[in-house]
Amino acid sequence: MFTDEEWQALVQTMGSPAWARERKFATLVGRKAHEAEVDRRIEAWTQTQDAEQLESLLQQAGVAAGLVAKQSDLYEDPQLQDWGFFAWCEHKVMGRSPYDGLMSHLSQTPGEVAPAPLLGEHYEEVLRGILKLSDEAVAELIGQGVVEMMLD
Numbered sequence: 781m782f783t784d785e786e787w788q789a790l791v792q793t794m795g796s797p798a799w800a801r802e803r804k805f806a807t808l809v810g811r812k813a814h815e816a817e818v819d820r821r822i823e824a825w826t827q828t829q830d831a832e833q834l835e836s837l838l839q840q841a842g843v844a845a846g847l848v849a850k851q852s853d854l855y856e857d858p859q860l861q862d863w864g865f866f867a868w869c870e871h872k873v874m875g876r877s878p879y880d881g882l883m884s885h886l887s888q889t890p891g892e893v894a895p896a897p898l899l900g901e902h903y904e905e906v907l908r909g910i911l912k913l914s915d916e917a918v919a920e921l922i923g924q925g926v927v928e929m930m931l932d
Contacts, residue, residue: 782808782844783808784806784807784808785842786842786843786844787805787808787811789838789841789842789843790822790838790841790843792841793837793838793841793843794822794825797821797825799821800821805818831847832847835847854866855878863881864881864885865880865881866878866879866880866881867879867880867881867882867892867893869893869894869895870895871895871896872895872898873898874895877895879893879895879896880893881893898929899928899929900927900928900929901929903918903927903929904918907921907927
């Protein structure tokens, strides 16, 4: 807690437990000196709460608080869903998987998200098409282990 006011708001939101009213926690300096204990006690309390509801309660009380989410939680986030942030693509090895979507949505050039390529998936396009290597040169690179391919 950065200020005594914010600490008091947290204490009230927690239901004013006796430990939080101890003299050693009355000031920022005191709380910093006993930071590990404060963290442990707040952690124990937060584990009994619904994360989304607690985030809202604390913010309404004036406490700087934000939900810490796992990556998998983000797939269910209502704002990200409404934005259409995640694009679900069919990957040749991983199956249906989420990919971070486009950062902007443009009406005339909407863009698209595609699954990540497999190792060596485009080697022919690069070696033969772009670099104009002969079949023999490509075969030699493959034989030397320079070019690797992931099998389907």
